[in-house]
Amino acid sequence: MEQTMPESRDAKLTPHFKLSEFLQAGDPMPPPWVLDNFYRLANRLQVVRDLIRRPLKITSAYRTPSHNADVGGHKKSLHLSGMAVDVVVSGLPPKELQLILVNWTGGMGLYETHTHLDIRPYRARWRG
Numbered sequence: 376m377e378q379t380m381p382e383s384r385d386a387k388l389t390p391h392f393k394l395s396e397f398l399q400a401g402d403p404m405p406p407p408w409v410l411d412n413f414y415r416l417a418n419r420l421q422v423v424r425d426l427i428r429r430p431l432k433i434t435s436a437y438r439t440p441s442h443n444a445d446v447g448g449h450k451k452s453l454h455l456s457g458m459a460v461d462v463v464v465s466g467l468p469p470k471e472l473q474l475i476l477v478n479w480t481g482g483m484g485l486y487e488t489h490t491h492l493d494i495r496p497y498r499a500r501w502r503g
């Protein structure tokens with residue numbers, strides 16, 4: 376479904392997620408197909424937010440190709456299409472979050488310091 380394109384970075388994609396949380400400061404506004412993925416991803420994250428009742432801090436979301444290269448991201452990283460985030464939850468270690476999200480549909484990367492979540496159309500798990 377077509378979403379109205381947000382006019383500002385403060386626009387709310389869902390009750391708890393703002394567009395700016397998916398962008399790096401200084402990045403240009405991404406193309407509409409990326410914004411569309413932000414909406415889909417934010418809606419999935421909102422479900423998690425409602426479940427755990429704590430803020431999800433997004434430490435990495437959309438990456439431009441040069442940003443992705445800088446952080447050593449995979450060439451086909453879903454961060455490049457706005458379909459992935461890395462998150463941390465204060466007071467909830469990644470291992471506990473990952474247990475809560477055992478049924479997450481899509482990709483979940485298990486890391487010591489954060490959890491990678493993406494909305495690929497199939498289930499995938501890996502350890503960083």
Ligand SMILES: [Zn+2]
Nearest residue numbers: 459460461491
């Ligand atoms: Zn990631």
